[in-house]
Amino acid sequence: MGTIVVGYVPKPEGKAALRRAVEEARLRKLRLVVVNSHRGGREFDRDDALESETQLDEVKAELDGVGIEHEVRQLVRGFDPAEDLVDVAKEVSAELIVIGLRRRSPVGKLILGSNAQRVLLDASCPVLAVKAEE
């Protein structure tokens, strides 16, 4: 059974990515691996860890409800989220990676985040980029 890997953060763009990844998993009959990655270190304290776990528990509950084979991985090992995402995709021989992008702001020019660029460049499988709903 093939795999879709999705980068998840508890933000509108992360939720949009997860929603779309579920749709794609259903359409393509693939299983889902949700990757939530933190660099860790000083800025990531106990409260952050607890908050992050609560959010991931919600994700798990949601995925249990939709009946798609899935796995949730939380990685805190000092890597950039892009590195972790591409690594996991390679490990599971992902057929597709789904990432969320922030919407371009009405004012000012937005450039593509370095994590998104890195995933797009480094992934060996196709990458589906979705935006948060307006």
Next chain:
Amino acid sequence: MGTIVVGYVPKPEGKAALRRAVEEARLRKLRLVVVNSHRGGREFDRDDALESETQLDEVKAELDGVGIEHEVRQLVRGFDPAEDLVDVAKEVSAELIVIGLRRRSPVGKLILGSNAQRVLLDASCPVLAVKAEE
């Protein structure tokens, strides 16, 4: 019937994008709009135009063969390919845009092309980015 818009250039990354767009159109039961865009101007002379037409004729013949409803648009109106692609996607209310990316070279750091970045940022629908085969 929904629409997939694909950016086509007669290069490995353009061919990979077209191939994938055909697969997606089949999977999602959507029609396909192929956009081939040139800025035009002095650098785009009569020979270029003829060569470009021959290549697009090949694309049309290929698409006729696979039995997917399609349309091929060649745009030479002074715009960047990204602008044309996003414009057409908006006009046809595309459900998906497919673009091709060059592979990261083994040496040196490659940054994401400005056209790809622009499509990813400006498109209001999801963007599927595929790489040329190795």
